[in-house]
Amino acid sequence: MVEWFDDLKVGMRFRGGEVTVSKEDILRFASEYDPQPFHLDEEAARKTVFKGLAASGWHTAAIAMRLATECRPFGPHPLLGAGVDDLRWLKPVRPGDTLRLEGEVIELLPSRSKPQGIARVRWTLYDQHGEAVYTFVPIAIVPTRPK
Secondary structure, three states: OOOOHHHOOOOOEEEEEEEEOOHHHHHHHHHHHOOOHHHHOHHHHHOOOOOOOOOOHHHHHHHHHHHHHHHOOOOOOOOEEEEEEEEEEOOOOOOOOEEEEEEEEEEEEEOOOOOEEEEEEEEEEEOOOOOEEEEEEEEEEEEOOOO
16 A cells, blocks of 8 residues: 555556546536637537537546545545646547546655655546546655654
């Protein structure tokens, strides 16, 4: 079980739960945070590059964050970050899509001056067909085991 930065290893993998995204979810998020026609209006969305209603990328990011938080990759410690690298929206998320999250530790950098380290985990959100829809690499701050 991962409890501290010291317990992490490069190559370690995490798997989060699943979420099915409804049309109502897409409309609710978009109406509050990203009110663009391709997220709010099916007819207007058909006339765009998306060719149909698509979730906001920020909605997709929020779903991924929720799933990462729930899988508790750093044990009892929160997902505290200093930024995000390599954030990419790879494929639109549609009503009815079921999304799952997987992560892999790609880099570990212990601090020289603080009781913590930086863990970089490449998180990928997949749809029900196993196709990647979103990826991001947060710069996570994880405490080290007390001495």
